[in-house]
Amino acid sequence: MSEAFNNVQATVTKLLQRYQESKSVAALADLAFLIKPNPLLEKIFIGADCAIAIFDASTTEYLYVSEKLKQLLGYQASAYQQGGFCYTISKMHPEDTQGILEVLHKEIDHIVTLTPAQRLEHRSSYDYRIKKTNGTYIRVLQRNLILNLDEAGNMLHLLQIITDISHLKKDNSKILYIINKPESGLTYIYNLADQRMLKDAFLSKREVEILKLLGKGYSSKEVAKELFISIHTVETHRRNMLEKTNIRDTSCLVHFAILAGF
Numbered sequence: 001m002s003e004a005f006n007n008v009q010a011t012v013t014k015l016l017q018r019y020q021e022s023k024s025v026a027a028l029a030d031l032a033f034l035i036k037p038n039p040l041l042e043k044i045f046i047g048a049d050c051a052i053a054i055f056d057a058s059t060t061e062y063l064y065v066s067e068k069l070k071q072l073l074g075y076q077a078s079a080y081q082q083g084g085f086c087y088t089i090s091k092m093h094p095e096d097t098q099g100i101l102e103v104l105h106k107e108i109d110h111i112v113t114l115t116p117a118q119r120l121e122h123r124s125s126y127d128y129r130i131k132k133t134n135g136t137y138i139r140v141l142q143r144n145l146i147l148n149l150d151e152a153g154n155m156l157h158l159l160q161i162i163t164d165i166s167h168l169k170k171d172n173s174k175i176l177y178i179i180n181k182p183e184s185g186l187t188y189i190y191n192l193a194d195q196r197m198l199k200d201a202f203l204s205k206r207e208v209e210i211l212k213l214l215g216k217g218y219s220s221k222e223v224a225k226e227l228f229i230s231i232h233t234v235e236t237h238r239r240n241m242l243e244k245t246n247i248r249d250t251s252c253l254v255h256f257a258i259l260a261g262f
Contacts, residue, residue: 074133093129099190123180
């Protein structure tokens with residue numbers, strides 16, 4: 001076995017242990033409507049054009065996976081429910097796996113610094129490539145939020161929302177991990193070329209202001225007038241946002257920001 005494979009295996013094992021510090025003591029009554037087949041709910045998720053999963057941290061298994069995931073990737077929802085977290089990792093692109101594992105450790109590092117009330121407000125996003133049943137890969141954006149906590153205040157059930165964003169990214173050189181916060185956020189950028197993770201702001205308050213106006217159809221000139229800044233400043237912010245997110249163009253950036261919860 002290669003050293004890289006052994007490192008991945010060790011990282012996965014450590015991550016499983018960290019998740020399983022949560023203890024499943026709460027009744028699942030609140031989630032029962034998802035565990036049994038619900039055709040109406042599946043229609044709603046298909047209409048939303050995203051796949052939905054509920055992850056149990058205490059068991060590292062999925063309580064629920066929407067049928068939309070089958071449309072997206074080709075796999076039966078039952079395969080994810082039976083294989084759990086390790087099954088998902090096995091379908092990720094080998095070049096992205098180590099980066100995503102580091103992202104997940106970063107996420108837990110961040111969550112443990114929060115109070116229980118803050119943990120329930122936690123929102124995050126990250127993107128990665130995942131294999132379809134036909135052998136090709138697509139890039140997806142996964143949004144996460146904590147649904148509830150165990151008696152010790154550890155995250156227990158997480159809602160995961162998965163959307164195909166292959167058409168938005170310029171290339172596959174970076175993975176973004178975004179911690180959503182009011183007005184702005186915090187980003188870790190994992191560079192696949194040198195396998196390093198860098199910390200950055202996503203996006204600054206000014207960049208969010210500009211992006212929201214661009215999303216309303218404003219031109220750079222109109223944005224500059226609205227915010228009392230120069231067109232040059234607006235264009236500089238646009239370039240910086242595209243470079244930071246590795247997104248193709250401004251329209252794709254607006255779409256990505258909406259999907260990421262900004």
